[in-house]
Amino acid sequence: MPALSDVLQAPGLRLECLAGTPGDQAVEQIFVAEGLLDLQEAPPGTAAVLGAQVSATVDSYQFDVALRLAVARGVVALVLADPGAPPPTSTSIGTAERFGVVILRQTERINLADLVCALDSALRGSAELGLRRAVVAFQHLTTRRAARPDELVADIADIADAEVTVLDEPVGALAFPIGLDDDAERWVVVRDGQARTRPELALIGRLLANTLALSAAAERRARELPIRSRAELLSELLDSSSRGRSELLRRARSMGLPIDGWHLVARIEHGDKELQESDEVAAFATREELGRVALEAVRSSGSWHLARAERALLLIQMSRGDPGSTAAADATGVVQRALDQAIATVPGIVMFCGVGSAHSGPTGLINSAAEARAAVAAVRARNRTNTATAFDGLGLRRTLVEWYASHTARTAVDTVLAPLDKMGHTKATSAVRTLQAYLDNHGSLSRTATELHLHRNSVAYRVDRIFAELDVDPDNPDDWLLLQLACRARGLT
Template identity: 35%
Template sequence: MVLLADLLSAPGLRGVRHLAGPLDALPVTGARLETRRERLAQAPAGSVVVLTAPVPGSLLDVALREAAAAGAAAVVLTEAEGGARADARTDAGVDPEGAAPLPVTVRALAQRGRVALLAAGGDLAALVVAVERAVAGDAADALARVAEAADGLPGAAGDPVRAARVAARALGVPVEVRAAGPGEAGASAAGPDGEVRLAAPLCRGHAGEAVRSVLAMAALAAAGGGRGDVPVRSRGRLLAEILVAPRERTARLAARGRALGLPVDGHHVALRFETGAPGESYQVLEPVMSEALTLLRDWSAGTGDPSAAPGAETGAVRWNAALADEALVLLATWPAEPGSEERRRLGEDVRRLTARLERGHPADLRCGVGGAHRGVLGVRTSAREAAAALRREADAPVVVHDAAGLDRMLTEWYVSDSAREAVGELLAPVLALGPHRAEPLVRTLQAYLDHNNSPARAAEALHLHRNAVGARIRRVVELTGADLADPEVRLALQLACRAVLAGTAAPPDVSRP
């Protein structure tokens, strides 16, 4: 059974405008091209009658009564007639499609008689063929839907949400960016930024074939196929370059990003994933990147409207990813500064993502979350903050950048030559031991100082025995000669420890005398 509400979304019928009357009163049985208004009384039940000759305004009421008596589903006026309604004086409002108002009596008759009043222009014979094809739901209708999708999908290459909208428009059914559930049709394609999965209602017969074909094409396009293949594959590499390139190159990289569709001018939050497998980070993180992007994009697309017009701005977060600096960086970007609701949703997604990845990957994955910053330099700043957050807390699976801004101030402070020299002098003997021996000592010293020189509280924070804390502190004092009873020394060491653990301090030059 096909209703007018479904029919008007079929290929070849989207130019038909709804003027009045219900779209779901009767099932449509076919179409008929009629040259004379007097023959409306002979229209088959459930038919869509396309009138080729104008109907005088004084006879429009009569035409609707005759169509209703015959049981017709709709009467289609020529576009010229629909435009003629603009001269009718009425107290009624403008119809939902924005056409000129119709007389109140016409609207009332259409509603009471359960006949839809439509307007169309162009090739009326082709309109009748399109109605017959959609009602039959045969191979011709399926082919027309596939052809329409094929025309629209190249323009949606690399954009899963837009590809889903194009597919939904061609098929006349909802298409969502997610894995198919029981009783649904689905398609997937592996792209450079993760697997793209699409789902739609399961249909039978030729309609089902159209759904399967269009979903397969849409998934390939969304994954980066067709015209968008090269740009999509390049965005990840360009993001990696932005993260590690010298600052003076960022303006040129930003221009390349805009050309490739990387939203460098938005507001960014970086997630940095590191693994406990030194030397094998990229081998472990590459499959993690694909799975993480697929999950995050699925969750983000779930808040959108798949039936919206292609190219419409949803304001939703966009995700990109890169492997750089022995880590996976996932970049969330909004067109405007994320508010409290966007930040809350991001926090939920990060926790869900980390839990999912922990179950599917044996490596010890940890995630640092940077703050929100704008522009291409904001990408780098948020990524640095995510890295600093991970170094601040070694055991937590998810660590968020210091909201009070202490890490940011520390990073900016350490950029100065005098600060770097001071840190080098204070902790040089400890850092000279090498990273594997120095880091436990520095971390223990920071915890000890943060807890007011309390071995018991530091041991509790580090999950160590207090004797182990005491031994490490004595070792630091032996190496540095620091007087931990001096408040100024304690403050200097606290800042130095934070700088080292935030990854901003370089190892000392042990070749110097």
């Protein structure tokens, strides 16, 4: 027989003790008394539930008489279903305590049928009680999903009548990941000495873990939505023409972005071209993860925002005032720490990173982005991976890089060297190298042959063939300069 103290642990019950002490009194069945005199028919070992009309007479002498009838019948407890029922008289309390009858009162309004079912489920045994606990837990999690996680855990622990905690690692047999198994960082852990005989604990633990995961995902979406909105706006702004820029600037100001202040852009490009070409989904996921990690890493060092250009990631530092002459150097150090964090998070990642200078106003944002792009082109040419490089630190190559960063310059280079590109990648690369050596040596076949470790006649043959393909005049100084710039710029890519 279940003890009264165990029966009263049934989920959904909120009972307070008005007289007597709930303990190991054996409860055999639940009895409903529609009138006080019905108690004289209550079987022994009964927990008698008194309806609202009966509960209203608790402070009367009639209840004292009915209580003596209950004692004579061996009733274990009287349960007042109405939370508004008056307290029993001192005579009734004395009688109950003298004869070991417990008087209880429901503290929250509940349908009489639900109260009886809850008590009866607890009486019938663990299977039905476990199912009821699971149902109550499900209903609670459904209606209180917006509650704080610690409140949900405490409530479910109370409903399940077990120790429920959230830990950083799975401990014991009943540990449930909050989120996907591979990505989980926290687990719901349920501890109970009778876990083997209480299968509902596994269901309750899983329900709680899933609810906490959904709540965390909703909170993360709410937190990331402004970030994504700003990222999309900045990406669109950097890709827009001057004619369509005014509306984007208005939106940026309305979002609180200091678009009229000072801006510095860092550009990060994924270096694994084979991955991007063979598995676009994996490349996209890597870029998303890289963006999240990088933004988290730089946030503590000023106001940084995220944007994207083509397949590159842009980190944009914005400030309302002039950040000073050391802004680029300081930002390069911050971005380098972000790269280091990304390498630790995504092992084996290959990145090329360039950091522009600080410029003011919307035009300054675009100029800094162009400088960052040029810096990336330079570090790609040097194969300098996973290292943040400032545009100011490119030395003598800066002028060339800055020139080649413009769309016009890249078009000019591609146009003038297009005839050689038609020869195929390998032959085109050899031809450009030969042409650059010939131009750098001021048209001297001997010095060019020495530099390339070729015979003079071989160089002469190659040079004649190259100029036959190109649509330029080798005797025109402007064409000569354009070819020199084109060959050097081609080296940046």
